Amino acid sequence: MLTEQDKLKKIAGEKAVEYIKDGMKVGLGSGSTVYWMIKRLGERIKQERIVVEGIPSSNKTAEWAKEFGVSLTDFSRVTELDITIDGADEVDGNLQLIKGGGGALFREKVIAQAAKQLLIIVDPSKLVKTLGAFPLPVEVLPFGWEIISKELKELGADCSLRKQNEDIYITDNGNYILDCQFSEIKDPVKLHNELIHKVGVLETGLFIDMTKTVLVGGEELRVIEK
Numbered sequence: 344m345l346t347e348q349d350k351l352k353k354i355a356g357e358k359a360v361e362y363i364k365d366g367m368k369v370g371l372g373s374g375s376t377v378y379w380m381i382k383r384l385g386e387r388i389k390q391e392r393i394v395v396e397g398i399p400s401s402n403k404t405a406e407w408a409k410e411f412g413v414s415l416t417d418f419s420r421v422t423e424l425d426i427t428i429d430g431a432d433e434v435d436g437n438l439q440l441i442k443g444g445g446g447a448l449f450r451e452k453v454i455a456q457a458a459k460q461l462l463i464i465v466d467p468s469k470l471v472k473t474l475g476a477f478p479l480p481v482e483v484l485p486f487g488w489e490i491i492s493k494e495l496k497e498l499g500a501d502c503s504l505r506k507q508n509e510d511i512y513i514t515d516n517g518n519y520i521l522d523c524q525f526s527e528i529k530d531p532v533k534l535h536n537e538l539i540h541k542v543g544v545l546e547t548g549l550f551i552d553m554t555k556t557v558l559v560g561g562e563e564l565r566v567i568e569k
């Protein structure tokens with residue numbers, strides 16, 4: 344039984360597949376909204392016999408792609424993606440994003456950067472005036488994470504090491520995630536630049552100026568463009 348929010352994610356995810364054309368190389372994001380996109384893409388591949396190859400941003404996404412019959416490739420064979428489709432945890436009025444709620448932010452940023460277009464798919468709860476209510480995920484090296492966390496606290500964040508049940512959460516890259524609560528992120532560009540220069544920070548969940556189009560699921564689907 345789908346929740347109301349799941350239904351809105353499904354609408355956005357399925358609509359996104361209309362942006363995919365025969366022959367395209369597609370970056371496949373992560374998360375529950377992307378799940379619906381991959382499922383629908385699998386249906387189109389079977390029904391219309393289009394040829395599409397994807398690069399997944401997480402092991403879970405790779406599993407879904409296999410389950411729904413979406414062929415996968417990698418960056419040893421493909422140097423540019425036609426489009427990347429991904430979810431987000433927060434989207435502000437300038438289409439700056441917080442991502443990484445699912446822990447896949449590093450690979451998500453790689454496939455976003457490799458693509459001619461990043462299409463974001465969300466339900467309306469992800470739209471915010473100012474980023475920061477959602478704790479900002481920051482991927483860090485396991486060695487010395489305690490020191491990195493202390494440094495980030497000095498920038499005003501309340502950071503906690505992500506756990507999965509009782510264990511430390513390990514990303515697909517073998518690293519840790521610090522979930523950093525800033526009261527409000529008034530200047531995402533400045534914050535990203537400060538964080539990324541700290542030794543041991545591999546990537547932040549701030550996706551700055553990476554997307555120009557956001558699809559928002561709803562009774563009437565909304566397309567926000569920059």
Ligand SMILES: O=C(CO)[C@H](O)[C@H](O)COP(=O)(O)O
Pocket residue numbers: 352372373374375376377429430431432441442443444445446447448451
């Ligand atoms: O950044 C992500 C994973 O790292 C997801 O895109 C984000 O968490 C949104 O997920 P969902 O579609 O399940 O709401």
